[in-house]
Amino acid sequence: MTPEQLCTCPLADRCAFYQRNKNFRPDISQQLKQEYCRGDFGRCARLRVHDRVGNEWVPLQMLPYHREWAEDILTDVTNSGIPVCPQAPAPDAF
Numbered sequence: 001m002t003p004e005q006l007c008t009c010p011l012a013d014r015c016a017f018y019q020r021n022k023n024f025r026p027d028i029s030q031q032l033k034q035e036y037c038r039g040d041f042g043r044c045a046r047l048r049v050h051d052r053v054g055n056e057w058v059p060l061q062m063l064p065y066h067r068e069w070a071e072d073i074l075t076d077v078t079n080s081g082i083p084v085c086p087q088a089p090a091p092d093a094f
């Protein structure tokens, strides 16, 4: 495993932001990829929602820095009483 692979988010191969961000401005998306996906991915809002309640709760439009939105989703899901299965295998993209 290369040093770059060690620092890349484990979900990069199926994350919609990482894989399909052509709709975002390239200068911004590249900066975010560098900062989060190939850097401090533990701070990523998408990863947090994915890991806590499952990929089906990650909005496609969510960006890595949308941490407040992520917390709102986690609170809503927790308060809803809906069973969550964060360990379920992710589909091709989330």
Ligand code: SF4
Pocket (backbone or CB within 6 Å): 009, 010, 011, 012, 013, 015, 016, 017, 018, 033, 036, 037, 038, 041, 044, 045, 046, 047, 063, 064
């Ligand atoms: S956006 Fe977040 S979940 Fe997606 S690859 Fe980057 S760090 Fe991982």
